[in-house]
Amino acid sequence: MERRTFLTTAAIGAATAATGVSVPALAQGKKAVIGVSIPSATHGFMGGLNWHAQETIKRLKTTYPNLEFVLATAGAVGKQVNDIEDMVATRNIDALVVLPFESEPLTSPVKAVKDAGKWVTVVDRGLSQPGIEDLYVAGDNTAFGRVSGEYFKANLKPGAKIVVLRGIPTTLDNERVDAFQAAIAGSGIEILDMQHGNWNRDKAFQVMQDYLSKHKKIDAVWAADDDMAIGVMEAISQAGRQKEMWIVGGAGMKEIIKRVMDKDPQIPVDVSYTPAQISTALEVTALRFVSNTPVYGRFIIGSTLITAENAAQFYFPDSPF
Amino acid sequence: MSDLTRSDAPRPSVAARLPGLSALGPLLALILLVALGATLNENFLSAGNITNVLARSAFIGMIAVGMTFVITSGGLDLSVGSMAAFIAGVMILGMNALLPSMGVGLPLVLAGMGIALGVGLLAGLGNGLLVTKARIEPFIVTLGTMGIFRSLVTWLADGGTISLDFGVRQFYRPVYYSGLFGIAWPIIVFAIVAVAGQIAMRHTRFGRYCEAIGSNDKVALYSAVNVERIRLMTYVLLGLLVGLATIMYVPRLGSASGSTGMLWELEAIAAVIIGGTALKGGYGRVWGTVIGVLILSLIDNILILADLVSPYLNGTIQGVIIVLAVVLQRGKSSSA
Amino acid sequence: MSAAPERAAAPVLELVDVRKSFGPIEILHGIDFALHAGEVHALIGENGAGKSTIMKILGGFLAPSSGAVRLDGAPAPYASGAQAEASGVVVIHQEFNLAPDLTVTENIWLGREKGGLFLDHRAMRAGTQALLDELGSTIRPEARIRDLPVSDRQMVEIAKALSRQARVLIMDEPSAVLTHREVEVLFRQIERLRAQGVALLYTSHRLEEITRLADRVTVLRDGAVVRKAGRGELTEDGMATAMVGRKLEDIYPPRRHQAGTVALEVRGFSVPPLVKDVSFTLRRGEVLGISGLVGSGRTELAEGLVGLRPATGEILRHGIPVAIGSVRDAAASGIAYLTEDRKERGLLLDKSLTENLTLSTLARFGALFIDGRREEAALSRAIAEFDIRAPRRDMKVGNLSGGNQQKLLLAKTMLGDPEVVIIDEPTRGIDVGTKSQIYAFIDALAAEGRSVIVISSDMPEILGLSDRVLVMRHGRIAGELEGARVTETDVVRLVMGTNEQPTGSASHV
Incomplete structure (x- = not known):
């Protein structure tokens, strides 16, 4: 599914619902409170996600005066659990939109919200027990790795040598890397090295410096994240080896998208994994309270290869990400 | 009684004058690491790799030199990593804002450096005043300011990344990437800071007072030492050095975000302790800190160059080496 | 060197030809020393003679470089202070072994807490109270060590040792920080323990205490035993001579000083919360003694004068008012304070x-x-x-x-x-030889024309050094004595407040 198209549809649907006064699920005068719990903006992707969340909440509030949002960002699992408990206890929320910091520890607190009869939307990272949430909106990590791997397979000759930067060791990272490896299997591409760059520019810069010291010939880099891609680029230009290799990042940071648009030979493509999925989750959840649109189910936002041709539709110059 | 004095006159032995083996523990560990690195990968001792390791050590290094004084005088500063991110953010925003009026050039870069040092000084002054005037535990003060600086930079960046204008960056870039006589600037600046720090610790009143205060602040107070001012100065000095580190850091990637300088405080503190400075204060060794910083950088570098263990275990190796470096000193000094 | 009196009973704890070296320096040269049940054995010597090292070896804190430590005739089965305590050998250290943030009760039971899974606070508190009652002490079991004066900490240390059921009790200058009354209590306890058959090692610089308590005396000098004696064999003078290795003359300087112009004048000086409205003058070349009980405000007054405590009132140097807000200010005004601690x-x-x-x-x-x-x-x-x-x-x-x-x-x-030197307890915990040296220094300071204030709990010291004596009580000056009126009786009366002198005549200048 293509994200932008979906968003447009949802927005139109919502607008119709608002203007047409078509039997809202809510009694007149009573406000619906939607709790939003997401991790705090500790790195680029989450920063983007926070921005999208805030922007969407602003927009939805203006459109639907009878919706109220409670946004809480958490820097740690424990804090997120507390946030959710507080929302139920003190703000009497009608719905919860949550991006779990980690799946396991958040499962039972979220289940408690559901058991209290609230609406639950889970974003990006699934809970460890199926069937709790009413709505699931997520990116596709396997597709993210697979799309990247397919690009490498199609654009490198057998025997080509690549290096990989991994993120913070998590299930999510494993899914991506496994899918990437599966996608390049049998292509004859050799992975020289695979180290953790922790989705951090500085760390990626240092890891890449060391790769460059260690390996005389590198044909391509899978940086797996646009923040890391920026650190990698700097290390390569410091070594003066820009001509030797190209880089694929991921997630759709505006600077990187811009380079793809501008046909930078170092960054031929990017792979989408959009922080705007939180907007989708919020909009769809809002629909539940302002219209009768049936919104149950799972929305998996696939990862798309961003090329010079389609880059424009992934480019948000105003987003901090 | 006077004849007794003569017979009891001090007779310093030669052995007593040499630095104990324990003092050389970190140096020994560093030499072992270098030897290990050299055997595992032939590129380890290449000029390029050595430059990389030294240059990336420079930020933590300068901060750790400042941290040595804070810890020696019995303090602690957990806020330096966030402070670096905050200073970098303000510096970049300031330079971007001044760009239309000043244009790309040396004045703009100097203005940026001035901003970095100024913000660093104020941040250090804030920490120091809270510790000395408000008499709050340094751990609590800097834990608080750590969160404050971190969230301020996230807020300034709108949760994303603050990037330096491309043109300015091209002009400023050489401050990290080029140097003098083939030695990169960050390495030169770090070396100057380290040497000056070592001299300040060993040969100036400031260093002596830091040790005295850390050793026993009551004795220092009774000995006419201006305890509060010296403490304050250690935090201000550290703030300035964080500013200086940021000046060298910003041209590297030209950006700052909420994740800039993450955990630098712990690396700096670890380097100080590995170097032989007492965490409870009272004894500081700046050259040891430099070695500590190099050890930390080298471990990272060797682990990536060598493929020794699963990358999942990198943290384990680092932890073991840090603890070993400290045990090495401890074991020797207690038997001496 | 005379042989110690022979006893039929074998020693409980003994050192046989013990040597101890730190690095290349040998500081104990073949020590033989024995403690017998039911005896107080005094170990005396100048500071640095090796007493502390011997006590540390006896108590298991140090291992001898050569020679043997024997408990009940067999090699001592301990290699640490804790193991020694388990064997019934308990040391009361001069530097107290108390955790300052714990209460008296918690310290006394530290490491041997009563109770199973949960602590039996009531039993421990009762046990502590019983011990303190036995010692005639009014310390509260709930008090934190940090908040107790030094003398009380000593009492807690003694109580802790008593609670250990010691067979051998080694006491390192226990009386140094105690008041007269407390020393009496301590002595009664020592006598009681001796009667119960405990072997005691006692050290003190106060030779009259040795005469009174000790059944045997061993004198150390420069790491070797120079004299062993039984009760009554050595006079105090003889002990001092043996310790120092030469004849001791009067340890106090012989002459009074010629006082010059007024160097320091203090008017209406208060150091909250204790010291109130103190006024006095100090002349050049004069030694002014300040006496009074522990807690009478002597130290607080001195610390107020040099800017270590917030204070109000006037300080004049050579007639000119000076503002002193810190030790640096005091130093700039030529005033220095030498702490008791x-x-x-x-x-x-x-x-x-x-x-x-x-x-x-x-x-x-x-x-x-x-x-x-x-x-x-x-x-x-x-x-x-x-x-x-x-x-x-x-x-x-x-x-x-x-x-x-x-x-x-x-x-x-x-x-x-400095021109004005305030010395707080100049000789606390110091041997007699060094004492006389320090007295000579103080005398020389006055002779050079400096002004000296000596704060001391040691009565002979006050009497022997001072040209003039101020006595403090409850934070105020209770009286001032000069010349022929500086007698022990007068000072003690003022200290205790038994003689309410018309203070106006003497103290308020």
């Missing part, structure tokens, strides 16, 4: 002699960089001038004996060339 406030125990010596006057040793050679030269002068005996110049001050620490502290204070 040399280990916690006077010296950096883990630093070298040089660093300690120059700490308060470091600015004189170079503008930007410290001139190491000048520091070394200053130390050489101090060592010569104050007769500081240190095996090595770069050793930690904490390893010096108390007397040498005190001399170093004096040297450090005098490096600033």
Whole structure:
């Protein structure tokens, strides 16, 4: 599914619902409170996600005066659990939109919200027990790795040598890397090295410096994240080896998208994994309270290869990400 | 009684004058690491790799030199990593804002450096005043300011990344990437800071007072030492050095975000302790800190160059080496 | 050297030809020493003679370099202080082994708490109360050690040792910080323990205590036993002579001083919350003694004068008012204070002699960089001038004996060339030889035309040194005595408040 198209549809649907006064699920005068719990903006992707969340909440509030949002960002699992408990206890929320910091520890607190009869939307990272949430909106990590791997397979000759930067060791990272490896299997591409760059520019810069010291010939880099891609680029230009290799990042940071648009030979493509999925989750959840649109189910936002041709539709110059 | 004095006159032995083996523990560990690195990968001792390791050590290094004084005088500063991110953010925003009026050039870069040092000084002054005037535990003060600086930079960046204008960056870039006589600037600046720090610790009143205060602040107070001012100065000095580190850091990637300088405080503190400075204060060794910083950088570098263990275990190796470096000193000094 | 009286009973704990070296320096040279059940054995000697080392070896804290430690005739089965305690050998240290943030009860039961899974607070508290009652002490079991005065901490240390059911009790100068009344209580306890068959080792610099308590005396000098004696065989004079190795004349300087112009005048001086409305004058070349009980405000007054405590009132130097808000201000006005607590406030125990010596006057040793050679030269002068005996110049001050620490502290204070010197407890915990040296220094200071204030709990010291005596009680000046009126009886009356003199005549200047 293509994200932008979906968003447009949802927005139109919502607008119709608002203007047409078509039997809202809510009694007149009573406000619906939607709790939003997401991790705090500790790195680029989450920063983007926070921005999208805030922007969407602003927009939805203006459109639907009878919706109220409670946004809480958490820097740690424990804090997120507390946030959710507080929302139920003190703000009497009608719905919860949550991006779990980690799946396991958040499962039972979220289940408690559901058991209290609230609406639950889970974003990006699934809970460890199926069937709790009413709505699931997520990116596709396997597709993210697979799309990247397919690009490498199609654009490198057998025997080509690549290096990989991994993120913070998590299930999510494993899914991506496994899918990437599966996608390049049998292509004859050799992975020289695979180290953790922790989705951090500085760390990626240092890891890449060391790769460059260690390996005389590198044909391509899978940086797996646009923040890391920026650190990698700097290390390569410091070594003066820009001509030797190209880089694929991921997630759709505006600077990187811009380079793809501008046909930078170092960054031929990017792979989408959009922080705007939180907007989708919020909009769809809002629909539940302002219209009768049936919104149950799972929305998996696939990862798309961003090329010079389609880059424009992934480019948000105003987003901090 | 006077004849007794003569017979009891001090007779310093030669052995007593040499630095104990324990003092050389970190140096020994560093030499072992270098030897290990050299055997595992032939590129380890290449000029390029050595430059990389030294240059990336420079930020933590300068901060750790400042941290040595804070810890020696019995303090602690957990806020330096966030402070670096905050200073970098303000510096970049300031330079971007001044760009239309000043244009790309040396004045703009100097203005940026001035901003970095100024913000660093104020941040250090804030920490120091809270510790000395408000008499709050340094751990609590800097834990608080750590969160404050971190969230301020996230807020300034709108949760994303603050990037330096491309043109300015091209002009400023050489401050990290080029140097003098083939030695990169960050390495030169770090070396100057380290040497000056070592001299300040060993040969100036400031260093002596830091040790005295850390050793026993009551004795220092009774000995006419201006305890509060010296403490304050250690935090201000550290703030300035964080500013200086940021000046060298910003041209590297030209950006700052909420994740800039993450955990630098712990690396700096670890380097100080590995170097032989007492965490409870009272004894500081700046050259040891430099070695500590190099050890930390080298471990990272060797682990990536060598493929020794699963990358999942990198943290384990680092932890073991840090603890070993400290045990090495401890074991020797207690038997001496 | 005379043989110790022979006893049929075998010693409980003994050292046989014990030697101890630190690095290349041997500090104990073949010590034979025995403790018998039901006896108080006094170990005396100057500071640095090796008493502390012997006690540490007996108590399992140090292992001898050669020779044997025997408990009940067999090699002592312990290698640490804790194991020694388990064997019934308990040491009461001069530096208290108490956790300052724990309460009296918690300290006494530390490591042997009563109760199973949960602590039996009631039983422990009752046990503590019983011990303290036995000692006639009014310390509350709930009090934190940090909040107790030094003498009370000593009592807690003794109570703790009693609770250990010691067979051998080693006491390192237990009376040094106690008041007369407390010393009496201590002595009764020692006598009771002796009657119960405990073997006691007692050290003190107060020789009259040795005469009264000791069944045997062993005199140490420079790491060797120089005299062993039974009860009554040695006079106090004989002990002192054996310790010092020569005949001791009067330890106090012989003459009174010629007082000059007024160097310091203090008017209506208060140091909240204790010291109220104190006024006095001090002349050049004069030694002014300040006496009074512990807690009478003597130290608080001195600390107020040098800016260590917030105070109100007027201080005039040579008739000119000065504002003193810190030790630096005081130094600038030529006033220096030598603290009573040399280990916690006077010296950096883990630093070298040089660093300690120059700490308060470091600015004189170079503008930007410290001139190491000048520091070394200053130390050489101090060592010569104050007769500081240190095996090595770069050793930690904490390893010096108390007397040498005190001399170093004096040297450090005098490096600033103060005109008014306030010395708080100049000889606490110091042997008789060093005492007389310090008295001579104080005398020399006055003779040079400096003004000296001596604060002391030691009555003979006050009487022997002072030209004039101020007595403090409850934070006020209870009276002033001068010339022929400086007698022990008069001072004690004022200290105790038994003689309400018409204070107006004497104290308010």
